[in-house]
Amino acid sequence: MPVDARIPSEKTIAPLAAARSFVESLRKHTHILVAISGGSDSTGLLLALQESKSANDGGFRLSAVTVDHALRPESADEARKVAMLCAELGISHTTRRWDGAKPASGLSEASRLARYRLIADVADTIGADVIVTGHTQGDQKETIAMRSARSNRADNLGLSGMSDAVLYGGRHWVMRPFLYCERQAIRDYLLEKAQGWIDDPSNENRKYERVRVRQALDDTNRLFSNGTTDIRSELSARAARFIHHNAVFFLLSLVRINAESLGEDPSVIRYALSALSGVIGGRRYPMASDTMDRVMALVANQEPGRITAHRVVFDYRKDALYLMRENRNIPSLRMPPGARMVWDERFDVFNRSDAEIVVRAFGAGDTMGIPIKPSGAIPPGILKRSSQTMPVFVRENHDLEFPGSGVAAIRPLLAPYDLFLPRFDLELANVIAMRLLRAAYPQPPV
Numbered sequence: 001m002p003v004d005a006r007i008p009s010e011k012t013i014a015p016l017a018a019a020r021s022f023v024e025s026l027r028k029h030t031h032i033l034v035a036i037s038g039g040s041d042s043t044g045l046l047l048a049l050q051e052s053k054s055a056n057d058g059g060f061r062l063s064a065v066t067v068d069h070a071l072r073p074e075s076a077d078e079a080r081k082v083a084m085l086c087a088e089l090g091i092s093h094t095t096r097r098w099d100g101a102k103p104a105s106g107l108s109e110a111s112r113l114a115r116y117r118l119i120a121d122v123a124d125t126i127g128a129d130v131i132v133t134g135h136t137q138g139d140q141k142e143t144i145a146m147r148s149a150r151s152n153r154a155d156n157l158g159l160s161g162m163s164d165a166v167l168y169g170g171r172h173w174v175m176r177p178f179l180y181c182e183r184q185a186i187r188d189y190l191l192e193k194a195q196g197w198i199d200d201p202s203n204e205n206r207k208y209e210r211v212r213v214r215q216a217l218d219d220t221n222r223l224f225s226n227g228t229t230d231i232r233s234e235l236s237a238r239a240a241r242f243i244h245h246n247a248v249f250f251l252l253s254l255v256r257i258n259a260e261s262l263g264e265d266p267s268v269i270r271y272a273l274s275a276l277s278g279v280i281g282g283r284r285y286p287m288a289s290d291t292m293d294r295v296m297a298l299v300a301n302q303e304p305g306r307i308t309a310h311r312v313v314f315d316y317r318k319d320a321l322y323l324m325r326e327n328r329n330i331p332s333l334r335m336p337p338g339a340r341m342v343w344d345e346r347f348d349v350f351n352r353s354d355a356e357i358v359v360r361a362f363g364a365g366d367t368m369g370i371p372i373k374p375s376g377a378i379p380p381g382i383l384k385r386s387s388q389t390m391p392v393f394v395r396e397n398h399d400l401e402f403p404g405s406g407v408a409a410i411r412p413l414l415a416p417y418d419l420f421l422p423r424f425d426l427e428l429a430n431v432i433a434m435r436l437l438r439a440a441y442p443q444p445p446v
Helices: 015-025 040-055 075-089 107-126 137-150 183-192 209-220 228-246 259-263 266-281 289-301 380-387 423-435
Strands: 030-035 060-068 092-097 130-132 165-168 172-175 247-250 254-258 305-309 312-316 320-325 333-335 340-343 347-351 357-361 391-394 408-412 420-422
Touching: 015 040, 015 183, 030 040, 030 107, 040 060, 040 075, 040 183, 060 075, 060 107, 075 092, 092 107, 107 130, 107 172, 165 423, 228 247, 228 259, 228 266, 228 423, 254 259, 254 380, 259 320, 266 289, 266 312, 266 320, 266 423, 289 305, 289 312, 320 380, 333 340, 333 347, 420 423
Parallel strands: 030 060, 030 130, 060 092, 130 172
Antiparallel strands: 165 172, 165 420, 247 254, 254 320, 305 312, 312 320, 333 357, 340 347, 347 408, 357 391
């Protein structure tokens, strides 16, 4: 089995020490689900956690899950080998297979999404409290290198790397105890235990960006700092406080920010506006840096003006900056009785009636009153424009109903956070969630 070249680092932790530190920080009687592929990283994680379990008198429970992506003929046999290892260790193991057609492009991202979905399904089934993965310091450096290749600007927040914990689907914390462990150290630990591992040939296939980056890092011994995650955590927390004190929400169609507050630290303003634009526009990923530059230029100019970016209108007035969904390309959604669907990536809608309804935006030609309660603080033009991005329900007799009428249950979505929420944005996401009358996201188990 080939061994990767050691990647030098400024901060590393031995695998067993990392596992012990992780389990000591957990709540007692925690059920841990280990995502294991059979590779060295995840196998090392499973064994280190098992050894830690013996050392602390079993203060937690271990289970394991393997996802067979069905992309190679050998994958089913590899999953069986992992199941055999778990049986030898006395650890309950589940295999899930990613069935169905695979996309011709974007395979890596589709595989990742399928993997998380299948692992979360197992976590639900067995009642696991936390999911752990074998991401290492090498994975972190590769991630930073790939993000750096896209943009090496000082304000590229992606250079902070992966978070040590991510909330998946609003309910499952996925943690990475080995994020400060070197892959070679993990393999040395396995060799000491006389435990082999499975080498996935796709990890050497240069058609994948991560493989090319990994090989370049091996060749150049390029170093990256691991301290920037703390900087991002602090920046996110400051953005959360800024939104809490200065932003007023009018459902999910309009946010008002006092103009005088926009003179604060530009990095905080930038972070806060990026988060708000993702929520208002129903966008999972942040807007491009050059687009965000245009938004910040509008703010810095301190003169009335308006730009549209990321499906969001930024309208700067004398007293406030207003953010609202762009009134363009808003879908019309036909919903059968009892159906539950996502509308415009902004709302989760459930048809509670016994008839079909259509969910669409409140239109300029609709004769009913506007769906946002008028306020003297909102200019009439802003009120009218933002109202036309709000959902209404059209019944089969063509009557219109607003949210709250009982025809449908509606829940605001937070597109940047509902699928993957890194720990460093938890406070920020919860500030926005509570302003939209959403329940807070759960805290991690450590």
